[in-house]
Amino acid sequence: MHPDGERILFTEEEIRARVAEMGREISRDYAGRELLVVGILKGAMIFLADLVRSITVPAFFDFIAVSSYGTSTKSSGAVRILKDLDRGIEGRHVLIVEDIVDTGLTLNYLVDNLTARGPASLKVCTLLDKPSRRQKPVEIHYNGFTIPDEFVVGYGLDYNECYRNLPYIMVLSPRVFGGGR
Numbered sequence: 001m002h003p004d005g006e007r008i009l010f011t012e013e014e015i016r017a018r019v020a021e022m023g024r025e026i027s028r029d030y031a032g033r034e035l036l037v038v039g040i041l042k043g044a045m046i047f048l049a050d051l052v053r054s055i056t057v058p059a060f061f062d063f064i065a066v067s068s069y070g071t072s073t074k075s076s077g078a079v080r081i082l083k084d085l086d087r088g089i090e091g092r093h094v095l096i097v098e099d100i101v102d103t104g105l106t107l108n109y110l111v112d113n114l115t116a117r118g119p120a121s122l123k124v125c126t127l128l129d130k131p132s133r134r135q136k137p138v139e140i141h142y143n144g145f146t147i148p149d150e151f152v153v154g155y156g157l158d159y160n161e162c163y164r165n166l167p168y169i170m171v172l173s174p175r176v177f178g179g180g181r
């Protein structure tokens with residue numbers, strides 16, 4: 001394990017198995033339809049890349065970037081679109097793909113924002129759910145794993161842009177971010 005980690009939460013094998021299972025479930029649910037996968041940059045990119053390879057219905061991609069934690073582990077509460085989708089989503093079956101739902105502020109905002117653009121349907125898929133810190137409600141249709149209130153990195157998730165390329169998910173040692181949340 002990386003020396004900044006406290007413990008591994010999910011191994012590469014566990015993630016691979018669960019992501020493949022999610023892809024099969026999504027493929028069943030969207031049978032006969034075309035999917036527009038909307039990835040939230042940058043955290044969801046690795047999850048999305050693996051997930052879509054387990055999806056068997058035709059899938060198109062677009063990406064959106066929103067302001068997030070910046071350099072601390074605390075959310076400011078404000079959500080801002082830094083990079084919008086390239087195309088309209090009207091009449092499309094949209095699946096938002098996120099790395100983790102924490103306070104819910106990001107997805108609560110994005111679901112409202114994208115719903116206003118008139119998609120045929122809109123669902124949320126997240127690899128991780130940290131429900132204990134929720135401030136705003138978010139309906140999650142596909143969830144990989146529910147996790148306790150700990151700061152995790154790897155498999156796309158970062159702290160100060162570090163650790164995204166770790167193939168597993170680990171709890172970040174509190175000494176790395178000063179211990180205070």
Ligand code: IMP
Binds near residue numbers: 043075101150
């Ligand atoms: P929310 O708006 O509080 O739900 O936060 C969502 C975003 O916060 C995620 O997309 C992540 O970028 C970031 N985030 C929340 N918890 C963690 C964590 O444990 N590790 C890394 N990033 C996190």
